[in-house]
Amino acid sequence: MDQGKTPRPGFFRCLQNVVGCAIVLGLFAVCSLQIAGAQSSPVHIRFDADSRVFRIDAANTTYVLGINENQQVQTLYWGRQLAEGDHFSAAKAMPEAASFDLSVNTTPQEFVGWGGGLYVEPDLKITFPNGNRDLVLKYLSHKIEGDQLSITMKDISLDVYVTLQYKADGETGILRRSAEIENRTDAPFTIEQVFAGTWNLPRGTDYRLRYLTGRWAGENTVQEQPVHPGKTVLESRRGTTGAQNNPWFAIDRIGNNDAEDGNVWFGALGWSGSWKITVEQDQLQQVRVSGGPNSFDFDYRLQKGEHFQTPYFYGGYSSDGIGGASRLLHRFEIDSLVPHAPHPALRPVLYNSWEATGFDVNEAGQLALAEKAASIGVERFVMDDGWFGQRKDDRAGLGDWYVNPQKFPHGLKPLIDKVHSLGMDFGLWVEPEMVNPDSDLYRKHPDWVLNFPDRPRTEGRHQLVLNLARPDVRAYVFQFLDKLLNENDIAFFKWDYNRNWSEPGWPAVASEDEKKVYVDFTRNYYSILEELREKHPKVEIESCSGGGSRVDLGVLRYVDEFWTSDNTDAFDRLLIQNGFTYAYSPGVMMAWVTDSPTWVNNRTLSLPYRFLSSMQGSLGIGANLNKWTTEDFATAKQMIAQYKAIRETVQRGSLYRLITPEHDSEQSVTESVARDGHQAVVFAFLHSSMEGYPYPRLYLRGLDAHARYRITAMDGKPANGTPAEASGAYWMEHGLDVQLRGDFQAAAFTLERQ
Template sequence: MSIRKDPETGLITLHTAHTSYQLWADELGIVHHLYYGPSIGEADLRGLEFRSDCGFSPQPAGLDAQRDYSLDTLCQEYTGSGVGDYRIGCLRLTAADGSRAADLRFAGAEILPGKYELPGLPAAFDNGGECETLRLTLKDPVTGLTVVLLYGVYHDADVITRAALVENGGSAAIQLDKAASACLDLPFGEWELIHFHGRHCMERQPERTPLAHAIQTLRSARGASSHQHNPFAILAAPHTTEDAGECLGAMLVYSGNFKIECEVSQMHSTRLVAGISDDDFRWTLAPGEQFVTPEVLFSYSAKGLSQLSWQYHHFLQHNIIRSVWRDHPRPILINNWEATYMDFDAQRIWDIARQAKELGVEMLVLDDGWFGSRVDDRSGLGDWQFNEKKLGCTFNELIGKIREMGLLFGLWIEPEMVSPNAELYKAHPEWALTIPGRAPTTGRSQLVLDMGRPDVVDYLYGLFHQLLADHDISYIKWDMNRNMTDVFSRLLPTERQGEAAHRYMLGLYDLLGRLTRDFPEVLFEGCAGGGGRFDAGILAYCPQIWCSDDTDPIHRIKIQYGTSFGYPPAAMGSHVSASPNHQTGRSTLLSTRSTVAMAGTFGYELDLQRLTEDEKDEVRCHIQQCKEIQPLVLNGRYDRLTDAMTDTCFTAWQFTAQDQSRAMVSVVVIDPQANPWPIHVRLKGLDPSALYHETLTDHTYTGAALCHAGLTLPIMQGDYPAVQIMIERIDAV
């Protein structure tokens, strides 16, 4: 069993293959967090708790004389509010009488087989007997509020999932002003925070800072997980590296407003609280109703950041992503966006498709501009009728000719948005998020539909269900190109407007769930102006996400590097675009652009007809090479061989087969040097006793030699040159 409860002490220990997590409810019903770290067997760690009379830290009612006992200093599993703990809280509420207190006490624990579910929200799933659930119940005796803490213990994956169900067991409505998913109190240790900040076209840039005796907050209030902050954070010991040291991750399975808060307390313990952002949040909980919080994925590694990344990569691939495409190579596609933008007709698309097929591409994706009055980004969103006048044919004629060429067909859509001049908005202005009496704020000349309205979700479901049912579409790129403002739902009463942003996410998940279940053979790719919603919540419906609108390969190296700390490369949409690059003006070699794009789901984002014959031959070779290495990218282990943020000369990464039979090492020179130092890389993850042939110098080495001594590359100069080195096991020593 992965979950054990001592019948005498009540001590509860959660065990994974390499970690333990321990908690305990005392005689007052306060649930203490005792430990999360390397496996400790059946040890009882209650004796490690430190208690002292810490001035101005109050005692619970009835413990006046026991001044070394205070909620303000204890490490807890989930905190109440207003009863003596002044640190970051998990819960904040207003009761019917106006009071704000919640005193949560232990009311029972159940150990259940399998994995719990979260109604309305994406969550990890059990592939069959790999998970056990702990259901821990806390109650406030005055208000009747109940909080059910859910723990999913995935033994082999070294992952523990957390969520909370907040239930109103009283006789009057309660206003929830904050309802976090999980709290993690670490009683000892020095920790640094690794988080992933950014902006549009430069997402998920890792930053590492020491935790201070202060509150450090990662959050989004944009209605999406955002380009600016990712709902994933790592706590690492100060000397932790890729290959050694302690670190633990917290990843929210949520795509909307979030908050991850860290605080080092006056007693030098560290608290991390994660969940929906409480900024502008208020949820009315009527008697008998339940609020479900999003899930958090916790994982711990004592062997450095690489091990933590592998654990998340494997878990997301096998326990979050449900798509039938999860384990299958993705079609190599050509997207017309950077080739044509919105200036195209059917003949131009067919010409691109014909050239793509001749070079070995497998799918054409028609991007923005195919519908309604859409000739630029100021009109047409919401009117999802094929523009026969612009294209010069019917939709089925367009698709039919592409299919006759032997290509699959994919389509760009942006269901969540509407243009102010669209017929849909004229017919249903109440369907958009706008504030009565105020002129609406626009972004990219568009408004946001109120996805919290069931009538909006039903309308969009019917529309896009019919689109997919009537046409031979193999791929959908689901975009979302502005953040929320004017968050006001015409459906909700005044006192419930604080629910609008979260109800939006529930509606989005409902729509995504219905369409992906109805059309399981369709490959859905998430997108939000590139990587503005790259999170585990979207991955539950879309097995890949467009990593960034910045297709410059030198920038993409850093974007994909930061993304890889938590998310698998097989989920990163990455394409070869034109040179000079449309975003930066930088010129790079076609081989370099291909090397970088092969570290994700490979495709093209340029007009292949403009390439020279030599470049077309190169594309044919790159496509063949991509097909050969796709199993490595999809199912192999990914290693960061260099630090892309600090290494100024070159960047290197490696994919290795799970059975260590082969590997691919990619090296890109990002700053060619005069009188250069040697480019030297040490490989990882090979069988030390096996012989491997490497294609760089056509030599054979043991795995130990490649991992400890490494490879020295010849001088590489020019416009950001790159090389891919194949490593094949040939024998055992």
Template sequence: MTYQRWTLRTANTSYTVRLSPDGPWAELDAWGPLGVEDGPSALDWSRRTHFITPADAAPAEYLPYGLRPFTGSELVVRGPGEDRGVWWEFDGAEESDGGLRLAFTDEVTGLRTVLCYETVPGTDVILRWTEFTATAELRLERLDSAAVNIPVTGAARLTYLAGQWSQEFQRTQVDLPRGTFTIGSLQSVPGHAYAPWLAVQDGEAAQSAYGVALEWPGNWHITAEAEPGGTVRVRAGRVPHEGAVHLAPGETLATPRLACAFSPDGLDGLSRVWHRYERRLSGDRLHRPRKVLYNSWEATGFDVEAAGQLELAKVAADIGAELFVVDDGWFTGRADDTGGLGDWYPDPEAFPQGFDRFVADVRALGLDFGLWVEPEAVSPGSRLHAEHPEWVYRVDGRPARLVRNQLLLDLGRTDVQDFVIGTLDRLLGAHDIGYLKWDMNRPPTERGRPGAGPADLVDLDAEHVAGYLRVLDHLRAAHPDVTVEGCAGGGGRIEHATLVRTDVVWPSDNTAPLDRLRVQHGFLHAHAPHVMSSWVTDAPGIFDPRPRSLAFRFVNAMCGVLGIGADLRAWTPEQRAEAARWIARYKEVRDVVHHGEARLLGTPDDPTCGVQYDAGDRTVVAALSTGRLDGAPLLPGRPARLRLRGLDPAARYRDTATGTSYGGAHLLHHGLPFAWSAEHDADLVVLRRL
């Protein structure tokens, strides 16, 4: 049997698509390590069907309702007054260097659908998305980005990142022998409950892992279905507001991109694929050192005034911080969370000698200066709301609910976007600000825009996303030297569209040591260390209250981009001296942490876990004790061991602090030894290959 076939190749993988011999659709032929396409397809099937159609059983890349009526489709379309359904024909392929476009047309609806593929150089990521062009008015009730087919021999092991506010990115697993699994968000952001990321393995013991991540900071879903023929089919895409998107004649609409990845080295290897991809997303900005940050929020809350902030800044500078960020509370009317949002002017009472003098005093300490903003929010009592009540999301005749005592601006409006851009330009142009923390603390509730026409014709979710990205793109272009941090009540809006436009993100508002360890463990499965902002604070545990040392808090925070958020005025001289030592050590290794290959060693459920970073001839190991710390050394026992990975077994490695030398095989087989105690529950080891 002959059919058209195309293969996309990344650094280490192949992805082969073919035209199906059974109908007018494309289907996956092979996906895995280079050369996997050389042989009969592992997704081929007997073509015997009962009560379903061949399209329902096929490992199709993308199919509309009409052709695939029973087992789930990626596209549901109807014209005015017409029944749902598209029946298309293949209309040609375009190949380019690292790219592929497969077109399908339906004469009845006039819809042209193009399946788009693009490899990302230097990575093992393939981007997929779909483009629609209409010749007549159409209603798209479902418009997924892609479908991904993964062959399995038994129950599929799904790994996803779940949680809630202050408990984001919890690595969670479920086995799916048959049936449907769905995660998503209708909060206009990815949300705290689930990350738009999923990994699939062929059972618990599978060595390889497949993964998808959706590039979309609005409403979304990822759905995995274990189908009868031994395939897991993953569909992913945005979820349109009001249940549909209208496509006008002559209009072309592109879906969000779905990043698809494969690693033969399981979840840990898959994480490194995502890390390499995100380092590429950072571009030249990757090589700008992420400065050691001090943020004053947990020390002062809304009680922001120049003298107290400068006192904190002086101590922060003394221990080695490089950046001072004033969080919420710096602007007029912001004595608490009931007012001020929208009126973005420094409070003259808080800065009696002027805000510029305050910034200059901070910078005179050798610190860069940063500021917190929440540009999508407005307080009901603010001047902005009094002047522009029409700028908030609302539904005529319905009460406007307050979340965190605030409303949400309709960022899909160009006048609101222009206001936000003008506000940020004014702040960054008038004051010497080198760091901007963009926060969002409430999702839209009454999602309407009175006067904009029929509600079902307005794509509010996509318009908000477009406005958000327009503002971030402007910040990048107009203020390229400003570092931008993304935050949404912690980790509520973290995905690739945000990451490519920001420098760091804030995974969670929870900074307690053992709680934060679990957040970061899950986060590093999907995202790179150089984007993970993490603070050292005095916060007690919310979910795991067991105490941990200051060293534990520092080593944990040093696994990403180090920050400090504790009230340094309350620290003893000994604590400040210890902090200064840790910050100095971090500065020596942050290039390895941010640019190196990261390996997750164990999990927070193990008595000892950690992260290993390798770059050049250096290996950095952040080791943390999560188990009981009593008993030792009164009772006999051996040191805990953390087995390293990826080293040369024939090489030798020297601990730069102690001078101890290890053979690579020893570190791989036995591991690094750690003698934990209540006073010593974390360590940072730097090994240099001899």
């Protein structure tokens, strides 16, 4: 993924060896090629040579684009799958609305350069050496190969080529878009803004935008607002994804409050650096959504013969409401994105030592915790911060990745061997992209951090950010991680990242290339992950960034799970996890059971409540087991066993939000249904009873109406009179009554198909 140069295999892999579709004019009006083995693939991409219209059909979605009389690539349709016999007339550029709004602005284009009178958000803006900044792209050619379409465009006079790339997923209908910019001119030019492309929605004035906002310990808050004339910008300028906005959006119709019905257009940007998504309703009510690397403080000089490959921008459509949109994304992520897809391993039950020991780790203490963790059924033991260098607190040691000889005089092997003997695998916390000024690495290489010469170096958490864009820094980070894996039987890295960028300078390169740091840092981050996984295919990795500050579809191609939030208060997590699952699968959402009361709110919650909250995702234990009672261990052992019986359904099944915790709801209810339908799991939570009202009746979803299901309580009780077994129709139409009264109560049930 070497942007601006020949890309490495991986995230920024260009479409190569693409076989063209031969259009035989006069003999065939339509050229249609399907993916090899068409009987097993539902993706169809066709090109009508007469109308010059492309049609992409995948799952329940149809996407149509065409080449209009101005040689612009124009969106014609995106929505529910159309009939096979439905055809589109040739694309027609929209007329100008006035001398102030030329046709280039009113026509819904797939990808447009800044030039020719454009005023809406451009997908590409370039400055040329002579000062020219005008770029007008026209259709040149196209290729179709199975489930992939590429369309090449060129400037009207300059040798600037842009290839639009589309790949359709046959199971979900999700379309992956990207663009490759190529410089065939005789001189370098500077890219000042570049997006993967633009999604155009049908013209309308009644759209609602959903997106996710947050902060440290308060991630994934679902926001809703009408799409107004003008522009809404979702972005991060922090060097990485950030918790303040997440690069995901969903758009439906105002007034549609049924989570399981209605048209929803949704998308997510696969990029872990600074990013931007703009949602723009123009003066003629056309809605456009564009996304890519953030243009703030950014430019990228492209030399003659070089290519720039954008990140992927994923988009999908659901007619089953926001719930259906989430389930499509979940399925796509698990089956197509995560490492080892479409058959990734289930997430093991994990124990992490941080809350028990903090920085004060040593061999004896970790051995004792490992024995306690194994006794309750934990499958992975993870030692957190404090094991390396001169690490006694957060002020020193980052960058010095050798095992501390005072804490572990015999290295990590005795601990790892003990963990293995207890039936668990071993994981380790690392923070590879950071350095403390109080470290041997910084004293040796102070030039390795992001910095502006002769300016202060702002510290966050007493640390600075290594400039991973530098080849020597990239090599150092890979080498020490590779060494750890070569010398120790490590199954898992918790890869942390605990501050955002400041002073993003790169004084080792020419001044006109310094702003490449935003892209080259991220591409080197991906390449390290990719190379580690190629060399150590069994290692698993968690993306962690002070909680959920690096969660996106870009890094999900290289990691197995996300740390959702440092806030592990089980009640707060209902809201945080709810927002997370709008965009990301519960199968990649880590959720820990920690001590009560938590540091966040000083709120006391029962151990069963804390377990049930965490069992809605990938279960981990982070509590200080040294303080647990005999009863705590017994409860934990029972609930972990219960989780193992349902985790495939929770991690891989279809999620229904029966009651969301949004808008200060007193209740929160989720239901997960196994892919084969044999099991459903219901989690119900109550904040506080009010005036003696009973808990709302729960109307289940996703069951086979004609099958019989037997209900079993994992924790809590169904209401008196609830049948032990009933039809799917009964549970969905009559519903389930639950006995929940009091404050901070929870219950969970399984339904097994008979």
